[in-house]
Amino acid sequence: MSFLLPKVGDQPLTLGIMGGTFDPIHIGHLVTAEEARQQFKLDHVVFMPAGVTPHKEMEKVTAGEHRYLMAMLAVIDNPYFTVSRMELDRTEPSYTIDTVRRFLKFYENKVDLYFITGADAILDIITWKDYEELLETCSFIAASRPGYSFSKMKVILGPAFNEIIKKVYLLEIPAMAISSTFIRRRVAEGKTVKYLTPEHVEQYIYKNRLYTR
Numbered sequence: 001m002s003f004l005l006p007k008v009g010d011q012p013l014t015l016g017i018m019g020g021t022f023d024p025i026h027i028g029h030l031v032t033a034e035e036a037r038q039q040f041k042l043d044h045v046v047f048m049p050a051g052v053t054p055h056k057e058m059e060k061v062t063a064g065e066h067r068y069l070m071a072m073l074a075v076i077d078n079p080y081f082t083v084s085r086m087e088l089d090r091t092e093p094s095y096t097i098d099t100v101r102r103f104l105k106f107y108e109n110k111v112d113l114y115f116i117t118g119a120d121a122i123l124d125i126i127t128w129k130d131y132e133e134l135l136e137t138c139s140f141i142a143a144s145r146p147g148y149s150f151s152k153m154k155v156i157l158g159p160a161f162n163e164i165i166k167k168v169y170l171l172e173i174p175a176m177a178i179s180s181t182f183i184r185r186r187v188a189e190g191k192t193v194k195y196l197t198p199e200h201v202e203q204y205i206y207k208n209r210l211y212t213r
């Protein structure tokens, strides 16, 4: 692995993998990760900026190096958070199952994995690569904006819903009213993003002229 992961002691680790594009990372992501850490008693949360995502037009996504550095700046003051380059350094698409397999191998299966991401991102989980293996090998924490309910997921997933819901925990995060899209749009319009993302991330955005039209 190309980054330092928490070491295995006698007890198996409980680890959160915070998967997302993080374009840019914002307060909603950080509150989600911290809330998940507390509620699910995670020993550590590894932020995993996505590399080449199969479901996205990558030319519209900011370069991985910028997204990685912004994530690093955002987690610097939390001893329970780290950022991994694992998916960014892969040339092939960022399939979550490949990441999960690499973690299981690294920890020789002595790890409980929780993949944390947006509730909307996992609406189409049945289309993800090897999703059945994914649901067997890790749990999901689905961060939702206020007012979200599983009913949308139920309609979209159909008969698969009852099985999937056993491994998916919904976590309502009021701070997720903030979104990366909202921040990008505000920067493009010359509006302030102060307090929506950590100060160093805000400075990084301006210094590198990200999200200007």
Ligand code: NAP
Pocket: 018, 019, 020, 021, 022, 023, 028, 029, 032, 048, 050, 053, 054, 055, 056, 094, 095, 096, 097, 116, 117, 118, 119, 120, 121, 127, 128, 129, 143, 176, 178, 179, 180, 181
């Ligand atoms: P997305 O479609 O950009 O995001 C969907 C929604 O979820 C957005 O509202 C987004 O808000 C929110 N979100 C994304 N990541 C979040 C996080 N960690 N915590 C809280 N909210 C989050 O989703 P994405 O970022 O491309 O994909 C999310 C993760 O799922 C990635 O790790 C990706 O690799 C994985 N994924 C895997 C497969 C596969 O294996 N085939 C397919 C799809 C996605 P913001 O825009 O504010 O972040």
